[in-house]
Each structure stands twice: as structure tokens, then as C-alpha cells.
Amino acid sequence: MPISRRAFLLGVPALAATACAGQPPLRVAVVWSGAELQRFLRVVDAYTAGSRRPVSVYSAGDNISALLRGPAENVIPDVAVIPRLGLLFDPLVSPRIQPRVGGHVQDAFWRGLVTPYEGGPELGAWFKLANKSLVWHRKGERHAPPNLTSWMPRPGTVAIGAADGWVLSDWFENVLLAYAPEVYDGLFTAATRGDPEWWARNEVAEALTVLALIWREAFTPDQGRRALTLQFHDSILDVFRYRGADVVAAPDFALPVIERYAGKDVARHFSFPGHAGGPPPLVAGGDVAVAMRGGGQDALDFVEWLTRPRGSDEHDALTEWVDEGGFLTLDREPSHPLLREPALALRGREGRRYDLSDRLIGRLEGGDGRGLWRVLTELFGDVAAGTTAPAGAAQAAREKIVTSLAKGSGR
Structure with missing residues (x-):
């Protein structure tokens, strides 16, 4: 379903993580709301510290697929964090994505899920697993x-x-x-x-x-x-x-x-x-961060910063999210004992499959x-x-x- 710029601005509220005069913010679309969205905004706040480009986070909800497919190029975000992997390979969305260049190495199972064909470019980086x-x-x-x-x-x-x-x-x-x-x-x-x-x-x-x-x-x-x-x-x-x-x-x-x-x-x-x-x-699920072509190098840099592995000695808003539960990654063991085994299974258990729907x-x-x-x-x-x-x-x-x-x- 196409989405107009007016419908987008009315139905998808922009939540500015920070602002900076003279420099347009990097627009990031997500599907979360409530506590998850607030958590993500705290993570993004760290990115905008110092001289980094400002970021505005848009909560698109279920409209994110229409947003990424829509004919209005001016409402397509610079970065999207999407929960449905199929959107990466949608014939309307895929050409609008900037493939990953450089950056951290992803686990083979998860890398294969974001690669359109063997040996092809990675279209995104995993941010949050389930x-x-x-x-x-x-x-x-x-x-x-x-x-x-x-x-x-x-x-x-x-x-x-x-x-x-x-x-x-x-x-x-x-x-x-x-x-x-x-x-x-x-x-x-x-x-x-x-x-x-x-x-x-x-x-x-x-x-x-x-x-x-x-x-x-x-x-x-x-x-x-x-x-x-x-x-x-x-x-x-x-x-x-x-x-x-x-x-x-x-x-x-x-x-x-x-x-x-x-x-x-x-x-x-x-x-x-x-x-x-x-x-x-x-059954494994997860959210993939992708840089859209309109976002240029800044979008690629943001995706890499957002998804990069955090060392065991690092402590920031993202590691705090992992430690408190509700957020699994491939590179950090949750501090909550109930989540350690589920997280370990996602990293390497034989027989794992990605969410079909x-x-x-x-x-x-x-x-x-x-x-x-x-x-x-x-x-x-x-x-x-x-x-x-x-x-x-x-x-x-x-x-x-x-x-x-x-x-x-x-x-």
C-alpha cells in the first residue's frame, strides 16, 4: 500500500533524539513503541554525543513496510531497523538498500540470512535477536x-x-x-x-x-x-x-x-x-538494521556503530538493555541467568531456523x-x-x- 508524505508525517511521529542547528538529522525508522522505543532512544543518545550527526527516530509501527516500499522517495528513512527479514528481499525495497561495506564480521548463519545470494553483499546487520x-x-x-x-x-x-x-x-x-x-x-x-x-x-x-x-x-x-x-x-x-x-x-x-x-x-x-x-x-527471530541509499555514508556508519560487538568491559545504554533482559545479541552473554541458555542456542545450536512468517x-x-x-x-x-x-x-x-x-x- 503506498504511503503519502502527509500520511507518513501524521501517522508516524518523529522522536528527535537530539537536534543540531544547520545539520539535518539522520532519520531512523523503527517499529517499536513504549518501553522498547524508550530503550532504543537511550542507545541513540550516545551516538549523537559530541560532534556526531543528530538523529531523529521515527516509530513507524506496522506501516514500516509501506514506508519502505512507497513511491515518495522523500519519506524513505536513512536507516531502518526492521523485524521482518523478507523486506530485505522485497523487489521494491531491496534496490533502495545500501549493502554493507566493511564493518564487523557476522556469524555465518546470520550473515547468510541477510545475503541475497551466495557470495553476494550483506544487506544489513543484526541488531536484536530473539x-x-x-x-x-x-x-x-x-x-x-x-x-x-x-x-x-x-x-x-x-x-x-x-x-x-x-x-x-x-x-x-x-x-x-x-x-x-x-x-x-x-x-x-x-x-x-x-x-x-x-x-x-x-x-x-x-x-x-x-x-x-x-x-x-x-x-x-x-x-x-x-x-x-x-x-x-x-x-x-x-x-x-x-x-x-x-x-x-x-x-x-x-x-x-x-x-x-x-x-x-x-x-x-x-x-x-x-x-x-x-x-x-x-525458531529464531531478530531485527536487522539497514542503511538506505539516500542516507549515504552517514547511514552506513550509524548501522555499524549500532550493531558492532561490544566488548565485555564496555558499558553503555545498549549493554544495559542486554543485561536487563529482552535484548539478545551474538556477542554478549546476558547477565540474567534465565536468558543465558536461550542466547547461547541462538549462537550455534544445530537445527535452528529463522522465523518463517x-x-x-x-x-x-x-x-x-x-x-x-x-x-x-x-x-x-x-x-x-x-x-x-x-x-x-x-x-x-x-x-x-x-x-x-x-x-x-x-x-
């Missing part, structure tokens, strides 16, 4: 199922913020990666070409059925309808403040929410369960009310808030995906 395969529970209580297919929770024991489509896609990705990792790998490659063949495979319907069975068992229809209005943060509070549920599947950045509203040392986590004796899945572009691209997120929201509603049988709802969900892709490819 482990999306954790299940959180209250300290002293453990509810870990032995494996995926035996996870049949009693109604009311699982909290899900189903109003946020990414929460449901995280569930699907963990189930699919545990159930059929080879199909998980095939979906991304095929989906970017608009080919529905991988999505039409039986393993997809089977994994969706496993997912639908868990969701149906976890909710009565009334509870399911409430979950459809529940956002991510509220699902965390359901477990740790109100004790309305026992567990919540959530990334590592759930920890600051838990500790802010329920106190310190009240939470523990276990890995999302594996399938049939296989290893637990590890964040890589998709085109008709399945994520966004509330769109693409894969919409299909999964409808699946959740059918089985958790409605009375549709899990197998039938799963088949219908897969057919929606396949039909959508077939239309997109012109078949």
Missing part, C-alpha cells in the same frame, strides 16, 4: 509435556495473545519445525516463488492438525473468544500476575514484562516440545488481518472459539494458503 521457542511458567510449577503430540492441556491452562497474529505464527512455526523440519525449510523457498506445492504437502496439514488439537484442548469456546481479544503482553500477565493460566509460549523478551508486573525471580521456562523423540525446535513476502506476508497471520487467526477461532473439528479446520487452513498462493502466481 529466541521464539520458549514456554514460560511460574517458579516452582512445571508443566512441560514430554513431547508435542502428548501436549493436551486442560482448558484454561495456556495463555495465548491471539489478537496478535505473530503470536499464532510462532506457535505454528514451532509445531511445524518440530514435526517436519524438511518441510519447514521447503516452505520458505517455494513460497517466495509463489509456488503452492510445498504448502500442499500432507505434513503441513498434519502439523496444522497437531496445532489445532492443542488449541482446542486448551480453551473452552468462551475462553477462546477472550483469547482472540488478548494481546501478547496481556497473555504474559494472565500467567504471572493474575494466575489465570499456567503457561505461555513466548520469546525471551517476555521476561522484562514478567519482572515489571510480577516481580523478580518468579518465572522459569522450558523449551517448546519436540516430536517423536526428536529435538525441541528452535518474517521471511515471507507477497500474499502470505505477515501483518494482522493479512496473509498467514489471518489464516492462523481464523484457524484459532474455528477450533478454540468455535466447534470445528481440528482435522477439518486444519485442512481448510491449508487450502486457504494454497489457494492464495495459486492466485498470486496466476495459476
